[in-house]
Amino acid sequence: MATMNMIQALNSALDVMMERDGDVVSFGEDAGYFGGVFRVTANLQKKYGLDRSFDAPINEAAIVAMAIGMAARGLKPVAEIQFADYIFPGLDQIVSELSRLRYRTAGTFTAPVVIRTPCGGGIRGGQTHSMSPEAFFTHIPGVQVMMPSNPYDAKGMLISAIESPDPVIFFEPKRLYNGPFDGHSGGALSSWGKHPKGEVPEGHYTVPIGKADVVREGNAVTVVTYGTLVLVAQAAAEKAGVDAEIIDLRTLVPYDIETIARSVNKTGRCIVAQEAPRTSGFAAELAAQIQEECFYALEAPIQRVTGWDTPYPHAHEWSYFPGPERFINAMNAVLEA
Amino acid sequence: MAQDEPRFHVPAPHVRPGDTPDFSHLDLQAAGEAPRPDPSVAGMETRDLALGLIGVLDHNHQAVGDWDPKLKPDVLREGLRHMMLTRTYDDRMLKLQRQGKMSFYMKSTGEEAVAVAGAMALDKGDMVFPSYRQQGILFARGRDIVDMMCHCISNSRDNLKGRQLPVHYTWAEGNFFSISGNLATQFPQAVGYAMACQYKGDKQIAASWIGEGSTAEGDFHGALVLASTYKAPVILNVVNNQWAISTFQGIAAGQSPSFALKGLGYGLASLRVDGNDFLAVYAATQWAAERARAGHGATVIETFTYRADAHSTSDDPSGYRPKGENEIWPLGDPIARLKNHLIGLGEWDEARHTALEKEQNELVIASYKEAESYGTLHDGPLSPVNSIFEDVYAEQDWRLRRQRQDLGV
Numbered sequence A: 001m002a003t004m005n006m007i008q009a010l011n012s013a014l015d016v017m018m019e020r021d022g023d024v025v026s027f028g029e030d031a032g033y034f035g036g037v038f039r040v041t042a043n044l045q046k047k048y049g050l051d052r053s054f055d056a057p058i059n060e061a062a063i064v065a066m067a068i069g070m071a072a073r074g075l076k077p078v079a080e081i082q083f084a085d086y087i088f089p090g091l092d093q094i095v096s097e098l099s100r101l102r103y104r105t106a107g108t109f110t111a112p113v114v115i116r117t118p119c120g121g122g123i124r125g126g127q128t129h130s131m132s133p134e135a136f137f138t139h140i141p142g143v144q145v146m147m148p149s150n151p152y153d154a155k156g157m158l159i160s161a162i163e164s165p166d167p168v169i170f171f172e173p174k175r176l177y178n179g180p181f182d183g184h185s186g187g188a189l190s191s192w193g194k195h196p197k198g199e200v201p202e203g204h205y206t207v208p209i210g211k212a213d214v215v216r217e218g219n220a221v222t223v224v225t226y227g228t229l230v231l232v233a234q235a236a237a238e239k240a241g242v243d244a245e246i247i248d249l250r251t252l253v254p255y256d257i258e259t260i261a262r263s264v265n266k267t268g269r270c271i272v273a274q275e276a277p278r279t280s281g282f283a284a285e286l287a288a289q290i291q292e293e294c295f296y297a298l299e300a301p302i303q304r305v306t307g308w309d310t311p312y313p314h315a316h317e318w319s320y321f322p323g324p325e326r327f328i329n330a331m332n333a334v335l336e337a
Numbered sequence B: 001m002a003q004d005e006p007r008f009h010v011p012a013p014h015v016r017p018g019d020t021p022d023f024s025h026l027d028l029q030a031a032g033e034a035p036r037p038d039p040s041v042a043g044m045e046t047r048d049l050a051l052g053l054i055g056v057l058d059h060n061h062q063a064v065g066d067w068d069p070k071l072k073p074d075v076l077r078e079g080l081r082h083m084m085l086t087r088t089y090d091d092r093m094l095k096l097q098r099q100g101k102m103s104f105y106m107k108s109t110g111e112e113a114v115a116v117a118g119a120m121a122l123d124k125g126d127m128v129f130p131s132y133r134q135q136g137i138l139f140a141r142g143r144d145i146v147d148m149m150c151h152c153i154s155n156s157r158d159n160l161k162g163r164q165l166p167v168h169y170t171w172a173e174g175n176f177f178s179i180s181g182n183l184a185t186q187f188p189q190a191v192g193y194a195m196a197c198q199y200k201g202d203k204q205i206a207a208s209w210i211g212e213g214s215t216a217e218g219d220f221h222g223a224l225v226l227a228s229t230y231k232a233p234v235i236l237n238v239v240n241n242q243w244a245i246s247t248f249q250g251i252a253a254g255q256s257p258s259f260a261l262k263g264l265g266y267g268l269a270s271l272r273v274d275g276n277d278f279l280a281v282y283a284a285t286q287w288a289a290e291r292a293r294a295g296h297g298a299t300v301i302e303t304f305t306y307r308a309d310a311h312s313t314s315d316d317p318s319g320y321r322p323k324g325e326n327e328i329w330p331l332g333d334p335i336a337r338l339k340n341h342l343i344g345l346g347e348w349d350e351a352r353h354t355a356l357e358k359e360q361n362e363l364v365i366a367s368y369k370e371a372e373s374y375g376t377l378h379d380g381p382l383s384p385v386n387s388i389f390e391d392v393y394a395e396q397d398w399r400l401r402r403q404r405q406d407l408g409v
Helices: A006-020 A044-048 A060-072 A088-098 A134-138 A151-163 A228-240 A257-267 A282-297 A324-336 B043-051 B073-098 B112-121 B136-140 B145-152 B186-200 B218-229 B278-293 B334-344 B350-372 B385-389 B398-407
Strands: A024-028 A053-055 A076-080 A114-119 A144-146 A168-173 A213-216 A221-225 A244-248 A251-253 A270-277 A303-307 B127-129 B206-211 B234-240 B269-274 B299-304
Touching: A006 A024, A006 A044, A006 A076, A006 A151, A024 A060, A044 A053, A060 A076, A060 A088, A060 B186, A060 B218, A088 B186, A088 B218, A114 A151, A134 A144, A134 A168, A134 A251, A134 A270, A134 A282, A144 A151, A151 A168, A213 A228, A221 A228, A221 A257, A221 A324, A228 A244, A228 A270, A228 A324, A244 A257, A257 A282, A270 A282, A270 A324, A282 A303, A303 A324, B043 B269, B073 B112, B073 B136, B073 B145, B073 B278, B073 B334, B073 B350, B112 B136, B112 B206, B112 B234, B112 B278, B112 B334, B127 B186, B145 B350, B186 B206, B186 B218, B186 B234, B218 B234, B234 B278, B269 B278, B278 B299, B278 B334, B385 B398
Parallel strands: A024 A053, A024 A076, A076 A114, A114 A168, A144 A168, A221 A244, A221 A270, A270 A303, B127 B206, B206 B234, B234 B299, B269 B299
Antiparallel strands: A144 A251, A213 A244
């Protein structure tokens, strides 16, 4: 076991997979020689050579398309999109091509591409470096969507993504890259070194796709979320002294409905949370499915904790970010109902 | 009220419906004039070729100049046969579509040389990323006609399980990549594929085709950037058939005098070729393939041709271009030109031509009869309904399993 932050854990996943499988290649804007603006691909070019870890031109559509073509010829490309906010020029290649290649060719061509991209706010990134656009990708049949909340999961999930026969959009909550975050903007920066999930095996292991993690057991209310908000929800439950069960979804598509339903049927109360804007977010899908599965067990309306239906503001970032107070308010509302 | 004069520039074709067809504004280099550099030439040295026109067959149907690929008569006859079969197949499928036998069809009439000569000049192992008007590649590579028809009528033997519109073929065994239907998307994919071929250490290359209208798409430019940056072994064909549905080529060309010229901005070898000249298309593709295989990088080839028929069965060209343009197209008809060349060589004659037409027509009719025996879109049998939930992912997750149960299949 080693202590790793999320960047090191992701780098280790790439390193392990590139070592094991000569068909794994990694590329993206600034992702080659320099090792990525967040350093996730650091040292890979030095270790594995220019043709396995390389810089790409600033054209997200071309990056995704290149990955599709390579995957169709038997490589396992891991493409980095520098910020999730920049992924949209590549959206057509993801929606119309990557996601459907297996389907439209009746399985004769496949493109098991992994697209890694840092997402989320809380880093003073303003509206172009803070988005959580995961919901767009959960609406595309044919791709899997994942978002880890800690270094241990990040490495095991990225390895699973690379080994998946299906394309994966892999969101990395960049606020968690360097340390856990409880949602208090003014709080001291903490380190993954002091967190149990900062203990990461150096070799190969997987965290399975489609399996949620109950990160806190409780009986009063179920909180279903993913990414940065997993830690925020935990901090809120501690602070408010609420006996909350907190589920880290880890995989959004296909999400682990069994674990969710088991918990909500037990607690009878549920909060679904996302950092992204509220309307048509992934929390809406969760709420709809949970009421289908658990309606007669529910004792209160499902509450949503989300960002606002606005772009991500710069100066007022912390008024946008769904921090612990918003979780505590939601917990109170759902418990009082 | 429309302004008398537009306040900004919007290009328009020289003639519109009701006008006399006229191509006198085209200044085309004569066959045999373009020099043939060594395929290792620096991309920037191909400027004159990007602005000129590589042609081999002259007005007397003789092969002239440096680009003559000097093909054996057998190869020429094979090319003629594939082009003729492509046309016969297209004509028959159009009729069948008009009879309601399929939802949609797209012909390649007048452009058969682009696909057939291009495919014949490649190795069969080279991966092709075609657009929707290169069915000639399938004939050149020997795909079973019944299989092609089964796809077009989406029946139980459709290798794509009824998931794609007619003519959006996929044929993995023939190294024929999936036709998307979204424009230009496959252009940069072909570059990635070509890079992976190099990575795997084989001599396979990739080739892709898009229409001139699609060069306006970002993916066209993305493909050229990738091809240039990574010096990929890929051939990027721009089929300039003058029309993108109703939109004339000038809307995509803007003030650029040729589509091939766009490759020069990326430092790529760029050729403009008479697309109705089987020998010229063959020679240019062969040159580009040799260049790619030798590690000298990608080539952009503009095949200058004319879409002699409608865009698709949903289109009526009489609404936007004069009737009879195809008859006066200055570069003629690719089948007639190759036929006349072969006759001039003493390697073909009218009687054999007529006999082959008849034979191919009978083959197409019989093939359709057989294809229909596997079902039709209207009356079935189709692929099983539960197949709509297959191949979304490698394995069906709980959502798809439940939805399949909801549908009761």
